[in-house]
Amino acid sequence: MSIAEKSMMSDPSESGRFGEFGGRFVPETLVPACEELEASFRQAWADPSFRAELNQALKEYAGRPSMLTECYQLGSKLGIRLVLKREDLNHTGSHKINNVLGQVLLAKRMGKKRIVAETGAGQHGVAAATAAALMGLECKVYMGAVDVERQSLNVFRMKLLGAEVEAVHSGSRTLKDAVNEAMRDWVASVESTHYCLGSVMGPHPYPWMVREFHRVIGTEAREQCLERYGQDPDVVVACVGGGSNAIGIFSGFVDTKARLIGVEPAGGAAVGRGQPGVVHGMRSYLMQDEYGQVQEAHSISAGLDYPGVGPEHSYLASIGRAEYPTVTDTEVIAGFQLLAKTEGIIPALECAHALAWISREAPNMQGQTVLMNLSGRGDKDVAQMMDVLS
């Protein structure tokens, strides 16, 4: 906590602001629930017994700490030292488990019997369904109908884990609409249900709470880098949809001299457009038209198909501490294959965005140490890529 208080990534203001971003723009019905959640999280996070319980689950169930893997072949090919933080090796195959274990433990502590969640690629949905199964909570996952189609394996996984999956047919039928539907469910079920939001977005306290649950990524990575290389990396790279894996790893390095790079898909560049808006309970950069209608994002990876971004990323961008470049789907497909062929690691399509940026920018980073958060494994994307590459 003391590090957080002094850091550039400290606790948000009382109104849940990171600079001018964040806040709590929710229907009146949900205000007491957000207040209750904030108070419960504050209390739990300061309670050593809660932290011990979570740490035990992270260690014995999720498999933390996740290891650091240096990519010797790819690194020498690119002229950089490339190091991966292996969140793909966590139970359920991504970093998402860090957050859901925290939230589900908190939900139980708050006496909730049921959780709802939204999901894009299905990684958060699978993680939420997993944690719910583990802790004996009922779980319902909302998923855009388009994503249900392209991530059918994860849909089946969630059902195996005992969750109910509802396809959302409104709007763009992707992650944004899954969030809307999960919020509608929560408005109606708030007394018994916790909304297990999957990224560093939404109304206060979610962006802050979810960051704290993912802080472990950055804390571990910093210690591992110092131990192995005796220095901090020069560049820290992660993909950004809502931005939870990026926030997690950035939190460990925001107070170092490392460049922080959050890679957005070209078709979902919320920060790149640089226009603040309010949706899903937060003020943040948002893709929108001239009347404030939220635009549809387009990305080859369902997990990054989101027109907004977590408010703390907007803040880090606005003060110039982190950069948010974009990559195209074509570059992503190349990055996906590159890691598989050179290192024997199949990355999630989301993480292939970070790889795509690294391989494009490597000429400008010669000799530098580049730490990338490999936030998920690519098994879920194999069927889709089989179609793309054939």
Place this chain on the structure above:
Amino acid sequence: MPTTLTTLETELRAKRDAGRKLLVPYVTGGLVGWTDAIRAAAAHGADCIEIGLPFSDPVMDGPIIQQASQRALDDGATPVSILEGVRTLDVGIPLVVMCYYNTVHHAGHERFAAQLVQAGISGAIIPDLPLEESALWCQAADDVGLSTIMLAAPTAPDERLPRVCARARGFVYSVGLLGVTGERSTLAATATELARRLKQVTDVPVIVGVGVSNSAQAVEACRVADGVVQGASVVRRLMEGGPDAVGEYVAEVRQALDTL
């Protein structure tokens, strides 16, 4: 309580104090037939009309109003085109808008408030702008005499209700149930419970909306409340039967309320 009442609130209080139950139909702006639907509703006993400005991500709305919003957007409706349509209306009762906050935020508080006033709008309901986030907008609205209608929800603890009511202008929108807009087979117990709690702490008109689905439920709610909003039930009729169906329905609810 403000030192001077807004024109909207003055008018609604006068009707309420004269013993009339207030009837507020909701019409999605930009939906085929929407201006005629407003005229029909006004002609058949509405006291105020709520005009929805369609938004891409309406989190407080259920399937009917979502569908209506999407249709209107697909037909090219924008806040500007709807406010132009509003200017052509001369229906003799106050009109308010219901819009999500990004519409306001994107236009800018002062500019949006001015646009509403210029179009002849008397108030605004912004369902995703709770009390804690409302100060800037409320100031801009107050400055031009526009009423900000605050929502109160069944989940609010007792201490919160007086604070919500103190900030409400025109009327307090008493959310009838835990959930989103849409028709239900029965009126939720929360509808009258919350209206009763609000009546105990405020003299501002208390109008129940969300889940008040027919004339019988409207009567039930108005045994406690000062009036009702009729949303999905009106919009469904507009989509299925056009403006005449809206007029007939509003007349039916009016007649039922007048028996109280």
